[in-house]
Amino acid sequence: xxxxxxxxxxxxxxxxxxxxxxxxxxxxxxxxxxxxxxxxxxxxxxxxxxxxxxxxxxxxxxxxxxxxxxxxxxxxxxxxxxxxxxxxxxxxxxxxxxxxxxxxxxxxxxxxxxxxxxxxxxxxxxxxxxxxxxxxxxxxxxxxxxxxxxxxxxxxxxxxxxxxxxxxxxxxxxxxxxxxxxxxxxxxxxxxxxxxxxxxxxxxxxxxxxxxxxxxxxxxxxxxxxxxxxxxxxxxxxxxxxxxxxxxxxxxxxxxxxxxxxxxxxxxxxxxxxxxxxxxxxxxxxxxxxxxxxxxxxxxxxxxxxxxxxxxxxxxxxxxxxxxxxxxxxxxxxxxxxxxxxxxxxxxxxxxxxxxxxxxxxxxxxxxxxxxxxxxxxxxxxxxxxxxxxxxxxxxxxxxxxxxxxxxxxxxxxxxxxxxxxxxxxxxxxxxxxxxxxxxxxxxxxxxxxxxxxxxxxxxxxxxxxxxxxxxxxxxxxxxxxxxxxxxxxxxxxx
DNA sequence: TCAGGAT
Numbered sequence: 001x002x003x004x005x006x007x008x009x010x011x012x013x014x015x016x017x018x019x020x021x022x023x024x025x026x027x028x029x030x031x032x033x034x035x036x037x038x039x040x041x042x043x044x045x046x047x048x049x050x051x052x053x054x055x056x057x058x059x060x061x062x063x064x065x066x067x068x069x070x071x072x073x074x075x076x077x078x079x080x081x082x083x084x085x086x087x088x089x090x091x092x093x094x095x096x097x098x099x100x101x102x103x104x105x106x107x108x109x110x111x112x113x114x115x116x117x118x119x120x121x122x123x124x125x126x127x128x129x130x131x132x133x134x135x136x137x138x139x140x141x142x143x144x145x146x147x148x149x150x151x152x153x154x155x156x157x158x159x160x161x162x163x164x165x166x167x168x169x170x171x172x173x174x175x176x177x178x179x180x181x182x183x184x185x186x187x188x189x190x191x192x193x194x195x196x197x198x199x200x201x202x203x204x205x206x207x208x209x210x211x212x213x214x215x216x217x218x219x220x221x222x223x224x225x226x227x228x229x230x231x232x233x234x235x236x237x238x239x240x241x242x243x244x245x246x247x248x249x250x251x252x253x254x255x256x257x258x259x260x261x262x263x264x265x266x267x268x269x270x271x272x273x274x275x276x277x278x279x280x281x282x283x284x285x286x287x288x289x290x291x292x293x294x295x296x297x298x299x300x301x302x303x304x305x306x307x308x309x310x311x312x313x314x315x316x317x318x319x320x321x322x323x324x325x326x327x328x329x330x331x332x333x334x335x336x337x338x339x340x341x342x343x344x345x346x347x348x349x350x351x352x353x354x355x356x357x358x359x360x361x362x363x364x365x366x367x368x369x370x371x372x373x374x375x376x377x378x379x380x381x382x383x384x385x386x387x388x389x390x391x392x393x394x395x396x397x398x399x400x401x402x403x404x405x406x407x408x409x410x411x412x413x414x415x416x417x418x419x420x421x422x423x424x425x426x427x428x429x430x431x432x433x434x435x436x437x438x439x440x441x442x443x444x445x446x447x448x449x450x451x452x453x454x455x456x457x458x459x460x461x462x463x464x465x466x467x468x469x470x471x472x473x474x475x476x477x478x479x480x481x482x483x484x485x486x487x488x489x490x491x492x493x494x495x
Numbered sequence: 496t497c498a499g500g501a502t
Binding site for chain 1: 496
């Protein structure tokens with residue numbers, strides 16, 4: 001594949017719009033982490049090639065509507081946007097183009113240290129912030145700045161003088177809700193807007209508290225649903241509703257029921273509420289479903305699946321004769337080089353495997369921490385904090401952290417187990433795979449992924465993943481040879 | 496042998 005950073009911005013079936021901006025990397029801003037200044041126009045820009053206009057599959061826009069209004073867009077973009085209706089949008093090349101308050105701009109420049117909008121931000125922010133406020137389904141690469149899109153959207157649309165919940169953001173895990181809250185607090189530092197976290201809390205009873213007066217609420221589905229049903233969280237003034245990791249939030253085996261319930265309760269009371277659905281992944285099934293969930297005149301932004309895997313993250317597979325060998329690879333190869341690398345996340349499929357691997361590695365005397373949902377919340381919080389503070393080097397995790405978790409120093413991801421679909425174990429979970437490898441290479445950084453394969457099924461899953469993304473994964477010749485791993489890590493740019 | 500949130 002030539003280069004995922006390149007593409008044409010062209011809604012079907014129209015002709016290409018005019019290029020208005022010089023090419024730049026898609027990952028010119030990180031997803032959830034504000035700490036790093038944006039590096040804009042990169043040296044890689046010369047290698048962009050132009051892709052043909054592509055159809056957005058699953059488009060469900062009313063045929064009677066004029067659907068081909070589109071943004072003036074940088075021609076080098078790997079996203080396809082389709083807008084619906086008469087509203088014209090102009091890509092925002094500067095944050096100043098967005099009519100943001102001076103307080104919000106100050107947060108963007110001073111606190112976040114952003115310079116200019118990333119690709120996904122340039123395209124979606126005008127859609128989010130232009131009246132009439134239409135629903136939006138937006139897909140963009142891992143680490144490309146999605147969080148900023150909806151956080152900025154929420155902060156910008158909230159009236160700071162009205163002390164009532166006006167924006168709601170729903171996330172699949174407590175960790176992600178907390179991370180998003182932190183971004184919002186930082187970006188909104190000068191706005192005076194008050195946020196609140198809505199996640200389960202053993203210490204504070206929801207029954208004893210008063211109604212929420214915070215203007216932005218970020219949380220997990222069950223808690224938000226509960227607060228709403230207990231009339232602690234009023235929907236009257238909510239005008240923007242965000243689903244982070246929206247494909248998972250609306251998937252059949254995800255949080256679909258809770259999410260729909262919340263959405264309907266809000267829309268019943270606040271019918272003009274704008275709904276934003278963000279994720280790096282939308283499989284065809286979910287894409288079709290979500291486009292029927294939002295209002296018919298919604299806008300869409302999508303990326304082809306072949307272009308979703310990050311070019312900056314080098315993927316490898318390692319054939320291991322048995323489970324024991326997988327542990328040895330982690331022990332002798334990963335820890336061997338680990339000191340010279342950034343941080344590492346080892347993904348396992350089950351809590352049991354997480355505990356097993358943790359016991360094995362600590363038994364060898366290695367320092368490693370493990371996070372999974374069965375731990376107490378305070379332990380989860382501590383482990384995440386230690387990892388984010390750089391106090392721990394290697395973190396074992398279930399898919400709890402597969403999505404959204406942003407830690408820039410992670411440049412190595414180990415798939416100790418490959419993700420597969422619960423209801424059909426011979427099918428890989430392509431979306432989880434993509435989210436996992438997206439934990440490395442945040443903000444366009446270099447990274448490496450090692451997939452440890454031992455059973456026949458692993459090989460089958462791996463080849464299906466390769467086919468799905470149209471990308472061959474390089475094989476490490478021998479699981480026992482330190483040199484092979486060294487070569488791989490050098491090739492990935494990590495040594 | 497699902498992991499996640501919440502009950």
